[in-house]
Amino acid sequence: MQLPDRPARTGQPDPVMDQALRLAAAVDEALGEKPTAYRDDSPLPTIGPTPPVPQPGQPPMSQWAVDASGVLKAVAVASLPVGGGLWLVGQVDPVALALICGTPVAAALALARLVSKIKNAVEPNITVTQNYYGTVTQDTRSITSTTRGVIANTRNQTPR
Numbered sequence: 001m002q003l004p005d006r007p008a009r010t011g012q013p014d015p016v017m018d019q020a021l022r023l024a025a026a027v028d029e030a031l032g033e034k035p036t037a038y039r040d041d042s043p044l045p046t047i048g049p050t051p052p053v054p055q056p057g058q059p060p061m062s063q064w065a066v067d068a069s070g071v072l073k074a075v076a077v078a079s080l081p082v083g084g085g086l087w088l089v090g091q092v093d094p095v096a097l098a099l100i101c102g103t104p105v106a107a108a109l110a111l112a113r114l115v116s117k118i119k120n121a122v123e124p125n126i127t128v129t130q131n132y133y134g135t136v137t138q139d140t141r142s143i144t145s146t147t148r149g150v151i152a153n154t155r156n157q158t159p160r
Contacts, residue, residue, distance in 0.1 A: 054060055061069075089097060147154045 058066070092100075145154055
C-alpha cells in the first residue's frame with residue numbers, strides 16, 4: 001500500500017505526514033518478497049550419526065525422573081493449604097487461635113476417656129479358669145496358606 005506523495009508545502013514540515021510515510025515504508029519493507037520459511041525435501045538418512053532431536057513438551061528423561069517430578073508437583077500443590085494456614089495464624093490473635101484449635105481436641109480426649117470408662121463398667125472382669133482331667137492332646141500342625149488371583153482364592157494345606 002502506497003500513500004500519495006506529500007504535497008509540496010512551504011514553511012514547517014507536517015509531523016503527522018512524516019510519521020505516516022515512515023510507517024508506510026516500514027510496512028513495505030516488512031511485507032517485501034522475502035522467504036519466511038524453508039522446507040528441505042531431501043530424503044533423510046535411515047542410518048547415520050545424527051542425534052535425536054528433543055520434541056516439544058516434557059523433556060526426555062527416565063521414568064523415575066518423570067514419576068519424581070509428578071510427586072514433586074503433587075507435594076507443591078499440597079503445600080498450599082499449609083501456607084494458607086500459616087498465613088492465617090499470623091493474622092489471628094494467638095489466644096483465639098488456641099481456643100479454636102484446642103477445643104475440639106480437648107472435647108475428643110474427654111469423650112474418649114468417657115467411652116473407655118463406660119466400656120470398663122459394662123464389661124465385667126471375669127477370670128476364666130479351665131481345669132482338665134485326663135489325657136490332654138496338643139495339636140502342633142502348621143497350616144500353609146496361599147492366596148492368588150484377582151478375586152482372592154485361599155487354599156489351606158495341612159501336612160499329613
